[in-house]
Amino acid sequence: MADLVTSLSKEPESPLLRSQPARGVRVLIYSHDTFGLGHLRRSRAIANAIVGDWPGASVVIISGSPVIGNFEFGSGVDYIRIPGVTKLPDGDYRSLNLNVSLDEAVGLRQALILQTAKAFQPDVFIVDKEPTGFRGEVVPALDYLQAAGCRLVLGIRDVMDEPTLLVPEWERKGAKEALVRYYDEIWVYGLKDVYQPLMALDLPEEVNGRITYTGYLRREVPPTPSLTKYPKITKQPFILVTTGGGGDGDDLIDWVISAYESDPDLEQPALILFGPFIDRDKRRAFVERIAKQPKLDFVSFDNKIERLMKKADAMVAMGGYNTFCEALSFDKRTLIVPRTRPRLEQYIRAVETERLGLVRMLSDYKEPRTPERMAQALRNLSFQPRPSEVTIPDLLDGLDRVQERLKALLEPIPLFKPAYHQAAE
Incomplete structure (x- = not known):
């Protein structure tokens, strides 16, 4: 416990001093999960792929999903369940289980996310879909981890929404500014020839250069049988x-x-x-x-x-x-x-x-x-x-490309920040 308290109180490590860690690679994944299973299942697929290819790696998924405990994870993957929130029919949100206001629930989630970042000290932080998290809850963790030299990645699905709705929504959330300020890379889990989800945002060329189209994330049949009795x-x-x-x-x-x-x-x-x-x-x-x-x-x-x-x-x-x-x-x-x-x-x-x-x-x-x-x-x-x-090159290469980019991110960081790689065509 004393070691945990010390780790929570210490100052972030200078990014200029950071290099490939002697310990196993650590990846933190944020999956806000206010509705459905999509974000959780995507994060789980990525986490399982990472520990499958990186001996000694540890991945922690931060999730608000109430059913995360029902899923199996690979050896080296664990999760932290933060208080859930749920979407109402009118589009508003409320706390899922706790008898607290939404603001209080978000404050609790935000504190837990930051504490996890401080205690776990990840080498890479992958944020799913929302650049600032649900109602900005991930921003304090982004600030801390960026100062600590952690590499920050935004992962988004192939399609977000129609441009007329996505642009004002991201402007309201400060998402575009977050892309510029925080993220080393943006992974689009799809193909450029299918859809370009961020095209309507008119991003700076510097940010466009951080985008990689990975291809879709291949799925496998679980190695152990299901306990569900099939009709x-x-x-x-x-x-x-x-x-x-x-x-x-x-x-x-x-x-x-x-x-x-x-x-x-x-x-x-x-x-x-x-x-x-x-x-x-x-x-x-x-x-x-x-x-x-x-x-x-x-x-x-x-x-x-x-x-x-x-x-x-x-x-x-x-x-x-x-x-x-x-x-x-x-x-x-x-x-x-x-x-x-x-x-x-x-x-x-x-x-x-x-x-x-x-x-x-x-x-x-x-x-x-x-x-x-x-x-x-x-x-x-x-x-x-x-x-x-139908022959479409690189269609299901998403997890392979994620591993390639992860390896590149974990290369020792020199005293100057290298130019970002070009977006995949």
Whole structure:
């Protein structure tokens, strides 16, 4: 305990004195997780890849997800659970479990993030998606770690939002200024030919030079079996319907069930995966409807969903980043039914990747949501090409590129700061 207190009170080490550490590499990952599973699952994939390739490495994930303890991590990875916050239907936020104000919850989270940074003394700090964290909570840690010579990285998914919403949102949060002030590198977990998420921000050329397009993050089947008992329909070719965390997947689930209710000639069965955040009343209503359909069944939650995806013949999904990576990794014919509220992120991704022939899209953004449209789309799944039939260089090289950039960042730092590498074309 005395050593911990000493480490928390000492001044940051000068960056001019910092060099490749004799101890194992230490990476701190911030994943704010105010909603869903996307940020956590992306951070977990990166953390597991790091410890898999770096002997003696340690990775700590800071997360607000209430279900982080349900997931397995590689040896060398651990997590710190900060108090959760949740997004309300009107777009506002509140504390998830604590009976405190949102400001107090954010203050507590901010203090825990800073204390973790001081105690862990990482060599690299990877911030997921939000340059300043949720309501600026990561800024004190950025200040401390920058002074200590820690290398700072912002990692963002391939699509953030439509430019007309992203630009004012980032201006309000001071995100653009944070990119200039803090981050040594910006990793876009996608391809430049698919989408350029920061193009509309009119970033300085210096910041554009820090951007690397890594490619998408390949996923693997977990080495240990799932404890979830799969229904009988998984013993034959089936369609997996997944909405990720499930907190905003009601429309997709309803649409799929209605297709089977209206069209008894649909042959291929479907397994619906609800996710841990689905509303209980809606889940109960869905279960009652599914029970009446012999070609439908459900699973509440599977923390090793990759096994189900590998097993499935095809997939129907909302089109979040992680699900898209999994569809590519397991080479599944996939129908994307993107969410269009409150963001167009999933819709933009679906449009661009359908353009490349990687998936097919069914949307109610501009056309009515009818059972007949879904039933026909489900039939067409069997005839669409697999992602592997489309040749796109570096498509799933994301984790390899992350390792390359991590190695470059951990090279001993000279007395002068080198020019940033050029953005990947």
